[in-house]
Amino acid sequence: MQADNHVKNSLRKTIKTFINVVPIMVGMLLLTSLVITVFPEQISAGLFGNGDILDTLLGASIGSIAAGHPLVSYLLGGELLGSGVGLLAVTALVVTWVTVGIVQLPAEALMLGTRFAVYRNIISFIVAIAIAFLTVYTLPFIGLS
Amino acid sequence: MPDKKIKSGRGGWLFLALVLIAYGLLGLVNPSATSQSLTFFTHVMHQVLPILGLVFLLLFIANLVLKPKWIKRYLGSDSGIKGWVAAVLGGMLSLGPIYPWYAMLAELRLKGMRNALIAVFLYSRAVKLPLLPLMIHYFGAAYTLVLCFYLIIFSIISGIVIEKMTLKSAG
Numbered sequence: 001m002q003a004d005n006h007v008k009n010s011l012r013k014t015i016k017t018f019i020n021v022v023p024i025m026v027g028m029l030l031l032t033s034l035v036i037t038v039f040p041e042q043i044s045a046g047l048f049g050n051g052d053i054l055d056t057l058l059g060a061s062i063g064s065i066a067a068g069h070p071l072v073s074y075l076l077g078g079e080l081l082g083s084g085v086g087l088l089a090v091t092a093l094v095v096t097w098v099t100v101g102i103v104q105l106p107a108e109a110l111m112l113g114t115r116f117a118v119y120r121n122i123i124s125f126i127v128a129i130a131i132a133f134l135t136v137y138t139l140p141f142i143g144l145s
Numbered sequence: 146m147p148d149k150k151i152k153s154g155r156g157g158w159l160f161l162a163l164v165l166i167a168y169g170l171l172g173l174v175n176p177s178a179t180s181q182s183l184t185f186f187t188h189v190m191h192q193v194l195p196i197l198g199l200v201f202l203l204l205f206i207a208n209l210v211l212k213p214k215w216i217k218r219y220l221g222s223d224s225g226i227k228g229w230v231a232a233v234l235g236g237m238l239s240l241g242p243i244y245p246w247y248a249m250l251a252e253l254r255l256k257g258m259r260n261a262l263i264a265v266f267l268y269s270r271a272v273k274l275p276l277l278p279l280m281i282h283y284f285g286a287a288y289t290l291v292l293c294f295y296l297i298i299f300s301i302i303s304g305i306v307i308e309k310m311t312l313k314s315a316g
Binding site: 006007009010011013014017018020021022023024025026027028029030031033034037038070074077078081087091094095098099101104106107108110111112115116119120123124127130131134135138139142 | 156157158160161163164165167168171178181182183185186189190197201204205208209242243244245247248249250251252254260263264267268270271273276279280283284287288291292295296299302303306307310311
């Protein structure tokens with residue numbers, strides 16, 4: 001009887017959580033779809049070529065604004081590398097694509113708190129730039145580039 | 146700790162309503178872009194739905210099995226090294242879009258999960274185990290290995306920093 005109640009309570013709690021999440025998730029996916037179709041990828045390709053630091057900042061910024069499956073960031077990163085954009089900028093883009101979410105920020109703030117969400121995104125942006133530099137400069141250092 | 150509550154209910158519906166209004170306005174100005182966006186959305190929803198089912202199941206299991214005492218032990222302030230390892234592995238293994246995971250982490254925080262470990266979980270999601278072969282294909286094995294190493298190390302560092310900052314500004 002007690003076990004039955006526990007299962008029912010857990011199910012009720014899960015459904016309640018889900019009902020809260022669904023409008024945020026649907027809204028976010030709609031917003032992401034809008035951003036991806038209205039601002040085509042080609043815009044980014046013509047913006048690079050202003051030195052390592054500016055390109056890395058730009059890559060990190062594009063990754064922060066962009067949303068979608070990480071696979072897209074690999075494809076875009078690969079295309080950008082092919083068109084002559086540096087590995088630093090591409091790495092910053094790939095890392096921020098998953099770790100920073102400007103588009104997801106309202107949802108993160110709603111569920112985990114505004115202060116936490118804002119701090120986490122700012123720190124993740126800075127860390128992504130550090131990771132880009134460390135990764136690119138570590139490769140030749142350990143003889144793997 | 147004002148951040149410890151899951152803000153729910155009207156906020157999410159209001160947000161959805163605003164996005165729908167934006168779509169309505171764009172529909173008036175540029176119907177073809179709106180139609181393209183909706184097609185893209187339908188495609189993404191098809192991919193997301195099975196993952197949502199999995200997340201629902203995981204949430205249900207978490208509600209059924211996880212006790213606040215257990216969370217405190219493995220992911221709470223006294224969890225020690227086990228907590229960090231659990232958060233990194235959890236983030237690496239978490240699938241699908243981020244939104245359902247926010248809900249799950251908010252739920253776990255109510256049960257005692259540390260802010261640092263939430264941040265670690267979210268950052269280590271950048272290491273996508275199922276996508277590693279693709280990353281290697283595009284950028285090479287050495288690059289992938291080095292990048293993943295730094296992502297894991299910095300997920301922990303950012304967790305520590307974020308917790309210190311949230312505590313400082315709350316306190």
